[in-house]
Amino acid sequence: MHELAVTQRVLEIALRHAQTADAIRITRIHLVVGQLATIVDDSVQFYWDLIAQDTIAQGAQLTFERRPATMRCLACGETFTLSGQSDFRCPHCGDPDVVVAGGDELQIDHIEIETAELAAP
């Protein structure tokens, strides 16, 4: 349910950048979300539809680029995903000496906008 707070920040950031670029409409917002950020896409979309109303971001498409949580084995160098891991051991050599290598991301990568000149018929 923290998705509401996250979605509000997404809207603020998108509107701020759109204003700087003289946008009349935001058509897409591309998010990068790591598995360890524990964000539910559908929940963000639900709140988005409510809070983007009556802004230039209304109707903008949210796209989610999911990054899996990955781990790296310090013994053999193997990189593997967290999914299905119940004991944090290297699936290649079995060593328990592993570290998290990715999956913490929670950021807006880019937005797509329409400006007045471009939108004119």
Place this chain on the structure above:
Amino acid sequence: MTTRIPIVERILQANDDLADQVRQRLDAAHLLGLNVMASPGAGKTTLIQATVDRLRESLRIGYIDGDITTTLDAERVAAYGLPVVQINTGGDCHLDAAMLSPALDELTLTDLDLLIVENVGNLICPANFRLGTHLSVLVASVPEGDDKPFKYPGMFRGVDVILLNKIDLLPYIPFDVDRFLHGVRVLNPGLATFQVSALHGDGMDAWTAWLMDRVAAKRP
């Protein structure tokens, strides 16, 4: 036709900026701030009470309680005669820096050595929102099971110290301490861990001695 604008901005950057301001206020007052997080029922409030009970003769402690609607926890801690501030989040599942900042206005920070912030009981949401406190403390408890680091990796990523509470129940509940600690260390290499029973006092001296050292390091 549309124009693509690269942004690459962290979504919670605004909260992080506010958290930095909170940190500056705490540092200016030379006090240590704790953000205590856990699932509901892990024993956060009992642990805070036991900590306060051991330290109140030597430290000036303030307490801020984040809860959805009630003041039950705040009343338990207020019984120790500390300055207490209640934040009711009105349904929000976590505290953030914007909620903590006005609560700090209710305290005279320069009159405190240690500020304990008790977050909303939840093992998912609080992890994303930095408060600006110095140490994030996760209270895990034996009845929750030894699989929690594997099931809630996000929560175990960003904390500085883990207190495994209710160790007096280890004889009665299947809980592999080594498995739990392995999961914790993979997600968060180098963090401090203590095994305690807040209710009966086991391990509490080691935890409070460690905490006293951290408080002392903040003094000018």
